Amino acid sequence: MKEVKSPKKPLIYYYLIVLAAILLFNMIVTPLISQSQVVEVDYGTFVQMAEDQELGQVEVDESQNQILFTDKDETVLYKAGMIPDPDLAQLLKTSGAKYGGEILKQANPIVSFLLSWVLPIVIFALVGQYMSRKLMNQAGGKDAMTFGLGKSNAKIYVQSTKGIRFSDVAGEDEAKESLAEIVDYLHSPKKYTEAGASMPKGILLVGPPGTGKTMLAKAVAGEANVPFFSISGSEFVEMFVGMGASKVRDLFKQAKEKAPCIVFIDEIDAIGQKRNSGHYGGNDEREQTLNQLLTEMDGFEENTGVIILAATNRPESLDPALTRPGRFDRRVPVELPDLQGREAILKVHAKKIKTAEDVDLHVIARMASGASGAELANIINEAALRAVRSGRTVVNQSDLEESIEVVIAGYQKKNAVLSDQEKRVVAYHEIGHALVSAKQFHSAPVQKITIIPRTSGALGYTMQVETGDKYLMTKEELEDKIATYTGGRAAEEIVFGSVTTGASNDIEQATKLARAMISRYGMSDEFDMVAMETVSNQYLGGDASLTCAPETQKEIDRKVVELVKIQHEKARKILEANRAKLDELAEYLYENETITGEMFMDILTRGENS
Secondary structure, three states: EEEEEOOOHHHHHHHHHHHHHHHHHHHHHHHOOOOHHHOOOOOHHHHHHHHHOEEEEEEEEEEOOEEEEOOOOOEEEEEEEEOOOOOOHHHHHHHHOOEOOOOOOOOOOOHHHHHHHHHHHHHHHHHHHHHHHHOOOOOHHHHHHHHOOOOOOOOOEOOOOOOOOOOHOOOOOOHHHHHHHHHHHOOOOHHHHHHHOOOOOOOEOOOOOOOHHHHHHHHHHHHHOEEEEEEEEEHHOOOOOHHHHHHHHHHHHHHHHHOOOEEEOOHHOOOOOOOOOOOOOOOOOOHHHHHHHHHHHHHOOOOOEEEEEEEEEEEEEHHHHHOOOOOOOEEEEEOOOOOOHHHHHHHHHHHHOEEOOOOOOOHHHHHOOOOOOOHHHHHHHHHHHHHOOOOOEEEOOHHHHHHHHHHHHHOOOOOOOOOHHHHHHHHHHHHHHHHHHOOOOOOOEEEEEEOOOEOOOOEEEEEEEEOOOOOOHHHHHHHHHHHHHHHHHHHHHHHOOOOOHHHHHHHHHHHHHHHHHHHOOOOOOOOOOOOEEEEEOOOOOOOOEEEEOOHHHHHHHHHHHHHHHHHHHHHHHHHHHOOHHHHHHHHHHHHOOOEEHHHHHHHOOOOOOO
16 A cells, blocks of 8 residues: 655744744844944055055045945955045056945944844744744644644555555454455445445454554555555644544544545554543543544444544453444454464465475464464564574574574573583473473473573473464363473472572462462362452453452462462472483483473383383
């Protein structure tokens, strides 16, 4: 799509014009004032300068009985009393001076000061006052529009042969289906009106960051072949009161003039937050902008051909009046892609690079479980960068696998050198995780174990990859997951009889999961199916807050500690029962720094079947 750019003259443009006028004025007046400095000399000096041909311009003023003249460079003005001299005409003729004209007389010093300094300042102040009055008068109205402050900043796009299409967006088939219906309506509205159907006035795209909400809007722009207005929610908020509401009015005015068209508002939560929520006052600029947006959206006539698209990852914060039918009639979830979607996204981005024939994107998609579309695009790009660093132009499977580790844990820290003791502790810690996971029935298979430090701060990590997507987890699976988290600390306790700070992230994850089992998932006999906490911002990390009495919170804490202790003890028993394999695997990891999932299982099962 091509953006239609209209010429803009911001406020500073007019100030620059005034400044340029002042500078030009001073450039003309100042030399004249400096030239008008008069030096009084006697007639003999005048004659001597004439004989030496050092005169510039000469004026004989008989009425004042004086001679005005300049030096040869015409930088200094002289005045001499005139005495009767019959040879004056001949003297002037032979001196080479210019005479007969009129030399600028010295201006009055007060007048010179007023012209060169006071007048420009007055002009500048008057212009500034005039502009300020225009801005403050009916803010957001016609006068403010004169200076472009109430005008919408929306970027306008028109049909183009280049741009993003639906074929460029993968992994969001349901969202594309909903939006394709809108595009079809804009192309052929008659078949919908004949059936008595009307398209939604507004479509809200919701989902986690990086899932492709904005890209889907760009794809609609590429497919629709109609004018497309794009603006961010934060662009409506201005310093001057009323400017946001004015921009909303101007945006919808332009949209109605170019209908059928699409208006896309990115991050609409910047102006669409709930009113009277305690965060803002009743006269807040955001609230005025929201009120104007509500009025404009609900004021559309039927079948005007103006469709509103909006994107947000905080749908729960939007005002109910904005999300009701009649404004945003349809909510389109743009969730994290599943296994098939991840593979499709990887294929789309892999078209932009050169890949080896042995590249298996299905394996990469399984390893990148939970990744968003933006993260998958980053994985492909990191793989290409790694190939270039290795002196190659073709990306192979190892590049892609390493790029997943880069996105998850960061780059390898080449300058981080662990001591032998620390390296051995990290090796046992990671093998503890992997061994506990492998000896349980409900854990994902181990894909890779490494003790190479990463830029994220991790001294090592164990990668587990599910064979497919899981949408539900049983109580037993969650308990096994907690036991796996505690396996690293349990290995340290068994082997070294002491503990280190390396289990800090494991402790955090185990505690978080155990608390969710009790307070959110209803997996305890004491509280049964009673929710003890609520989750907000589900697409931005899912902040949880307890909604129960202090006495209940104490009981929840006690149950969380009890649950983690039970799983920690289970992990210790698993490792003690497999102490020989723990030592063998840890020693191998200590020597080689990395173990693949196949090698791990080969060592673990060696000798068991004999």
